[in-house]
Amino acid sequence: MSAAPAGLTTSVSEEALAVLRELTGRPDAVFREGQDVAVAALVEQGQRALVVQRTGWGKSAVYFVSTALLRRRGTGPTLLVSPLLALMRDQVAAASRAGIRAVEISSANATEWDDVAARLAADEVDVLLVSPERLTNPRFREEQLPDLVRRCGLLVVDEAHCVSDWGHDFRPDYRRIRDLLGTLPEGTPVLATTATANERVVADVAEQLGAGGVSVTTVRGPLARDSLRLGVLRLPTDRARLAWLAAHLGDLPGSGIVYTLTVAAAEETASLLRDAGYDVRAYTGRLDDADRREAEEALRSNSVKALVATSALGMGFDKPDLGFVVHLGAPSSPVSYYQQVGRAGRAVESADVLLLPGPEDLAIWQWFATSSMPREDHAAAVLSAMADGKAWSVARLETVADVRRSRLELLLKVLAVDGAVERVQGGWRSTGQPWVYDADRYARVHRTREAEQRAMIAYARPVDEAQCRMAFLQEALDDPTAAPCGRCDVCAGPWYPVDVPAGAAEAAAAVLDRPGVELAPRAQWPTGADRLGVEVRGKISPDEQLEPGRAVARLTDLGWGQRLRTLLGDDGVGGVVDLEAPGIEEDPDAAFDVPLRHTLTDQPPDDELLAACARVLKAWDWAERPGAVVAMPSRRRPQLIRGVAEGLARMGRLPFLGSLSLEHGGPTGQPGGNSAFRLAGVWGRIVVGPELAEALRSIGPAPVLLVDDLADSRWTMTVAGRELRRAGAGAVLPFALALTA
Template sequence: MTTYPAQGTSSAVSSGDPDGQGTSSSTRDQALAVLRALVGRPDAVFHDGQFEAIEALVDSNRRALVVQRTGWGKSAVYFVASLLLRARGAGPTLIVSPLLALMRDQVAAAERAGVRAMAINSANATEWDLVSAALAADEVDVLLVSPERLTNPSFRENQLPSLIQRTGLLVVDEAHCISDWGHDFRPDYRRIADLIAQLPATVPVLATTATANSRVVADIEEQLGTNVFTIRGPLARKSLRLGVLRLADSRDRLGWLLTHLAELPGSGIIYTLTVSAAEDTARLLAEAGHVVKAYTGRTDTMERESLEEALKNNQVKALVATSALGMGFDKPDLGFVVHLGAPSSPVAYYQQVGRAGRGSANADVLLLPGSEDAEIWRYFATASMPDRDKAMAVLTALGESVKPMSTPALEARVDLRRTPLELLLKVLAVDGAVRRVSGGWESTGQPWSYDEERYRRIAQARVDEQQSMIEYERMSGCRMEYLASALDDATAEPCGRCDNCTGRWFNAEVASGAADAAGDALRHAGLPLDPRAMWPTGMDRLGVPVKGKLKADELVSSGRALARLTDLGWGNALRAMFASGAPDAPIDPAMAHAVVAVLREWGQSGWEGAGRPIAVVSMPSRTKPLLMRSFAQAICEIGRLPYLGEMSLEFGGPTGSRGGNSAYRLAGVWERFAVGSELQALLASGPNGPILLLDDLVDSRWSLTVAGRALRQAGADQVLPLVLAQAG
């Protein structure tokens, strides 16, 4: 490994020659001409380290790693190198790029510089014939490929071999995703090591990132191969003014935004930790007259592109976003980044705040941490770690199958939801135990063992990162110095701009009217609860004789939930109520009145066309019986509805636990709820009309579906579910 610090003083470095052999002035002149065309400025010059990286690639065919702050110009390195290599007869550059937003920006930047760029990803996979024809005609200088394409059987077998043969330069953008020590590890990136191994030794390779500490750097270097030329520059962002404001609760945090959003410079991003928090915040701010939009993992691809353009063109004050808006979004004059809740590590925080001030002298960055942050961190950290038993179940299922298995088919054999199952399959594929083929997944037959020590160390690293984030929130020293030090930047020093260096630069006041408005919005309750309409695939393998659509006389109607556990408003109280070890207690009167408000609003909208409910039935609860009895009593008293009792538990009640996949959750509740004789008699003798079915917490919704089906079969016209909390 050769390391070039941006402030280096060795003769080889200062001459711009990583091998100490003397500078090629013609290469520098050519590179400078391309750079000036790229940025559209005749006086442009290279930043420290840019030309050195280009020269290592172009003149020495080296493997290089560039770790530089956002806005430094990493893309300029690979675009300039690409054109120089193309002029020397090399094939097109292959860029592995993780996000569609990043691809769109890179293609646009390439076109401005006269670079012929095309992309192949999940959004345009059908256009491969067009891309292939352009490659064959040598009309492509840069091809951007998503890492997920490397696992696609058709792409891997039919297109990748010929692409490797003609590649002139391989670029791995956001290379920290390679390392499972990184803050944004993606198993698909591990495929890149295999790709590098297939390249001829004469093909240069460049990896770039702004967020890699020494451990991640070492991991990336190991996967790039031997004799890696590494450039690490100072990571502190002088344009950013950092601050932290600790407020009592969500009401005050949203109140602060309502009070001060208009004062923040330009347009910016408001980050939240969950989808529901982003949607709730965007709705509150919009209702108060602010031009904001939500941007989350639920936002479809076309709408994301539209929202990104709106922010770039200053048509919105802010996008309220989850981490779905992260790497690759490029707005040089982004004026501010505010976090409602802290990311789980200083490195992830540095990456997100790095969206601001990339091309301007000043940008404001403020963190408003929440009391719920640690709980959210724990959930996501646990969800991303592979489980030994689940992994062995996947390998056993694939090993016993005579043909490839689709992911839905595997869900009937392994109790994992779709997203974590797909993540686990990718991890097993990288380890060589399974492979993705036409028709699904199959076992390779290679032995596999769970590396418990490795995952234990990664889990501990995650805990350490979380503690570091808490220290960042509470520290008295320079915040930018702390973030740069977290990335092992040896040049880290006090910034002289953050709230700890110069005093609080932001107004901490929360206007009483704004706090009240935020409180009212948070107290607003109710969200639709969609019914299940299709049985999961493969239920016969789990002993449940159903398939296809639910019959019309089995369906429950759309229902209502008070709130999601992740909501900013009632979510806090519900999380505490359903936390592990929380005592069973009667429903809080304020919560009961909020549920009645949900019922009133539901009634005004027409009860989904079913009509006003005529009676109440409740689900049995083995963990919260007191809560459920008081919940039913309160609804009956306030709504003046007769209580018909609760469903009966059969065969010991539901099996399994919350959080499993759809097929296993259905199997765990199938025929476990019944209409007892007393309830059946009441249904038969009472007036005909919709039944309100109460439950405390829903996840997969199969308990409500199975219980509601039983009620329909017992004679209920319609079943309207009403629950306190929805998971997720």
């Protein structure tokens, strides 16, 4: 790694400054310390540079100014690899002010790809933005990438910490960039940028940039954000946290972001805040692209008080005057937290940043610890199947590895980056190269993730036990300039109110205590079920299908979701949380499954739970009232399920017909896998016994209320409902205490 060079020479500095002023729209703009050094390394020395600077420092200015200067010198277009293209719109607009023509190739503009290709061929594009996932696309890789690499005037790797296994936001597809570097013509400058890299990540990224002995210039500056006033407010319950936010959101300056850890929490929190009179919107991966753009613009124009967002609103979003960032629940590492709070206070003197940690945070972090690590048995099953040399679709691979689709796709990316498989037309194919499970590396990464979690717990300590919040974050990023900030709640005392008004607490409780969510029935048999011995395919016959059902809550919900998670317990099998993976461009907000570990319990339901169930049934707009109640068989919670079924039958003055029966030892497999395996695991193992069949005949074709504790894949209830329909039930109304997602 070389020492940083001097700034731009006189002959180039005036030209570069003029571009900067066009880019920023400010005639008095000047380079910040280090910007001219990075531009000089790229334009005048043709080197590779790693820029590690705080959010808002102006890393995008470095690559756009460099692009303009290089293009004027006859080079080809810049190839910019970024994890969140949808959130770079401001940067592209700024580039156009400086006459820089930037376009993207992504899933969001598929209809424009031919036009983009024509413009590239005509040399009418200055910057092409692509996601790291695009590098795996067969058409792009074969038709466009070779020519782009040959002509590339500058390669930019945005959010470069994603390249490193040790980065807080590592993505397997980013590891392809090392291979891409090896194909560049000699002397092609390369710029990697990040705001969130500690020394270990910096060293790893620099090593990858410098593969083959290429010199790398590192430009690193202090990471303290003088405009941010940090604080941590510890409240005992989700009710108290939401009540505090409803009471005090209006006290926070300007407009801002309220981050949550799950989709359900974002939607519920936004609903509660709207009821409290605030103009807010939920921002999650469930929004389509048009709604995302509209929500972003609403925040940017200060026409809403806040976006209540998951990590879908992350790297790349630019609102210089963002007034506050509040977290309901903590991210899994101080580095990740620093990245998210860095959205605030870029162009204002002061912005407020507050963390409201929750007791459930640690359970949610469990997923982060292993999200990028493949399971050896899943990898072996996939590679064994693909040894036939044929292309396998993801749906077909679901019949050989019992893993949910999102995890299976992640596994395939890891195998592809390691060279064991490749993406081709029609799916994925083995390359024939041997692959060895790197247990040591995955163990090291796992230990790193656990250390990050412990650090985040330390950051969130009470005021009287903590150190300066900003200095803590700087030290987590190995910033040698770390020092007490003088502004946070540790240095200057709590700057936020700590009271939770009674009225706000009552309003929050009324929302959180409101039970009832829809349980959608399965409408189609899973692809490939016949390969696992279940001879069904296509749509489920209407005379075998469940009716739309109900549950008390999702395990991801606030309020009843939290209580049910504790009540139901977990022996390592049930219970998941829907998390959003930041920055996967092809599936920007993929939901992942997070095991929540609790102690398994089985006990009869209490009056409070039965009352909540009764409220759900009272609000159920079924076409025909059920004529009887049937319980699902259970090896784990027989007292709880039977107690709920009998209680509902008693309150509704309905006959309780008993439970279905288990055959062949009951269902096999574990919750958390894919649909084909889940269906195969219950098929033929849940049946209507003789006594229940006789009881069904006694009530005629009346609807039956089918009661279970937890609905995960919904295939258990689907098969049970099919058996009841075939035994004479007129309709089956599924009811569960909780949904996993």
